[in-house]
Amino acid sequence: MARIEIKDLTKRFGHINAVDDIGLELEKGQIIGLLGPNGSGKTTLIKMMTGLLTPTSGTITINGLEPGVETKKAVAYLPDRNALPDHMDTNKLIALYADFFDDFDSGKARAMAEDLGLDFSQPMKKMSKGTKEKLQLILVMARKADVYLLDEPIGGVDPATRDYILRTIISNYNEEAIVLISTHLIADIEQVLDDVVFIKNGKIVLHKTAEEIREENACSVDELFREVFKC
Amino acid sequence: MEWNFKNGIPIYQQIVDEMTMRIASGSYAPGAKLPSVRDLAMDAGVNPNTMQRALAELERRGLVFSERTSGRFVTKEVAVLRKLHEELARVYFDEFAAKLMKIGMSATEISESIGKWISELPAQKAAE
Numbered sequence: 001m002a003r004i005e006i007k008d009l010t011k012r013f014g015h016i017n018a019v020d021d022i023g024l025e026l027e028k029g030q031i032i033g034l035l036g037p038n039g040s041g042k043t044t045l046i047k048m049m050t051g052l053l054t055p056t057s058g059t060i061t062i063n064g065l066e067p068g069v070e071t072k073k074a075v076a077y078l079p080d081r082n083a084l085p086d087h088m089d090t091n092k093l094i095a096l097y098a099d100f101f102d103d104f105d106s107g108k109a110r111a112m113a114e115d116l117g118l119d120f121s122q123p124m125k126k127m128s129k130g131t132k133e134k135l136q137l138i139l140v141m142a143r144k145a146d147v148y149l150l151d152e153p154i155g156g157v158d159p160a161t162r163d164y165i166l167r168t169i170i171s172n173y174n175e176e177a178i179v180l181i182s183t184h185l186i187a188d189i190e191q192v193l194d195d196v197v198f199i200k201n202g203k204i205v206l207h208k209t210a211e212e213i214r215e216e217n218a219c220s221v222d223e224l225f226r227e228v229f230k231c
Numbered sequence: 232m233e234w235n236f237k238n239g240i241p242i243y244q245q246i247v248d249e250m251t252m253r254i255a256s257g258s259y260a261p262g263a264k265l266p267s268v269r270d271l272a273m274d275a276g277v278n279p280n281t282m283q284r285a286l287a288e289l290e291r292r293g294l295v296f297s298e299r300t301s302g303r304f305v306t307k308e309v310a311v312l313r314k315l316h317e318e319l320a321r322v323y324f325d326e327f328a329a330k331l332m333k334i335g336m337s338a339t340e341i342s343e344s345i346g347k348w349i350s351e352l353p354a355q356k357a358a359e
Contacts, residue, residue, distance in 0.1 A: 031278055163276070170272050173279050191242060191277045211241045211281065220238035 003027060004049065004147065004178060009058035011044050011202075018044040020202035021058070028146075029175045031192055033210070033221070034182040036199035037229050042182040043080050045199070046151050049180075050077045062147060073102070076145035080152050082132055086125040090118050090135060097139050109142035116164060130157045134165075141168055148172075148179045154188060166192055190221040198228060234275040242277055246285035254294050254305055254312070255319050262307040265295060 004026040011019040019041045026032055036042050047053040049060055051067030062071045084093060090113055097104045113120065116134050124132060133156045140148065154162050169179060170192055183189060190196075190210055198206040205228065213221050236245050253259045265271070265286075272282040286303060289295045293311050297303045306312065331341050 029280070166276060167273050170276070170279060171269065173269070173272075191236060191275075191281075194278055194280055210278075211243060214239055214241045218239040223238060 003063060004180075005059075005061045006049075007059050009045075009048065009060060010056045011041075011048060011053060012056040017202050019048070019055075022199075022202070022204055024197065024204060024207070026178050026180065026195075028178055030194040031169065031173065031179040031181065032195040032197060033186070033189060033193040034180055034197050034199060035184065035186055035221075035225060036182075037184060040199045041202040042199055043151055044202075046077075046149050046180070046182060049147075049149055050075060074146040076101075076140045076143040076148045078137055078140040078148075078150045078153055082124070082136060084124060084136065084139075086132075087123055089123050090120040093124070093135065093139060097142070101143055103144040104139075105142050105144060109138050112138045112142065112168065116161065130161065133157055134161060137165060137168075141172055144174075146177055148177065150179070150181045152183055153181060154183060154185055162188055186225050187220070187222040193221070196221055198225065200229065234277075236277075243281050243285040243288065246275065246277070246282065247288050250285065250289055251292075251294060251315065252319070255315050259305045261305055261309075261312060263305045264301075265303040265305065267302065 004024070006022055006024040009019055009022045009024075010017055022045065034042050034045070044053065048055055049062065049067060051071065060067055063074060065071050067075075084096075088096065094106050094109050094113075097109070098106045113135070116138070118131065118135060118138075124135065127135065133153070137150070137153050140150065154165055157165065166189060169181075173179070181189060181193075193210045196206070196208055196210050196213060197204055208216075210221050213219075213224055217224055219227075234246075234249065236242055250259070259265065266274070268279055268282050268286065271286075272279040275282065286295065290297065290303075293308070294306055294315065295303050296306060328341060331344075336344070
């Protein structure tokens with residue numbers, strides 16, 4: 001029974017509000033796109049949900065709890081850059097995750113790694129950028145979490161892998177979970193989204209269902225994004 | 232089977248149209264069991280809630296029905312399928328007629344040309 005509530009949330013770095021007075025409620029059973037241009041505050045917002053950053057002001061609760069030890073059990077997080085020890089190979093990282101997370105399914109992780117043609121004994125530091133991303137995503141998606149926070153999950157991978165990842169997200173879909181995906185590659189993912197959140201200069205400028213956007217504006221989410229964030 | 236989605240039209244509507252076509256053409260046979268929502272969603276690459284909404288709409292239109300425990304099936308009702316066929320044929324005809332009129336053909340010309348063109352179709356197709 002996942003639920004995220006964010007109230008009056010601000011994160012200030014120096015004199016810049018990276019996240020500026022955001023309010024947001026996310027319900028279970030949804031795949032949500034957190035969409036915004038570079039530097040709009042996506043990663044800062046997600047990091048506050050994970051507890052890696054503390055808010056300057058305002059609150060976040062996940063299942064009624066502030067981010068901390070308890071929420072980490074329920075949240076599977078894919079960071080925007082690699083945070084895993086890169087001397088380890090796929091075998092070792094799967095074992096590491098199995099140690100760390102009660103909800104981790106090693107069999108599922110292995111099956112996905114095989115599907116994507118990973119070499120189980122290659123250390124992470126020798127992997128290509130795309131392969132590293134695949135492995136990190138596999139580890140996150142093999143958890144049976146309440147909340148998935150995926151920060152730019154498809155940035156560096158080829159289109160065939162992108163399809164595989166999207167299918168993985170769909171097949172993993174569960175009515176009790178929330179999947180939050182941040183990206184600026186909207187055309188690739190918009191078909192799998194329930195809800196769309198546009199973020200600009202740390203503020204939420206739109207929160208609607210993807211289907212509402214298509215119906216009301218007679219355009220795709222990608223086209224609306226290009227219009228809203230026109231440079 | 233390929234799914235292609237256009238921009239600017241709700242995806243559930245496009246799924247409804249595509250599935251209607253598959254049912255009308257018999258590629259989903261009368262009475263056939265449909266794949267699960269999740270499998271259909273994966274196949275089409277869409278959100279499972281969107282697929283669910285499309286199937287609910289098809290159900291409302293009487294083209295599919297669900298059985299509590301065993302899943303969703305294509306209707307077996309001949310009358311429903313025949314009506315669907317007629318409606319689709321009419322939509323296609325109207326589109327086709329509108330295009331011909333747009334290039335300046337009159338109703339008589341269209342009618343005469345259709346007679347001529349049908350006789351020129353490959354023999355097997357025309358006999359069907």
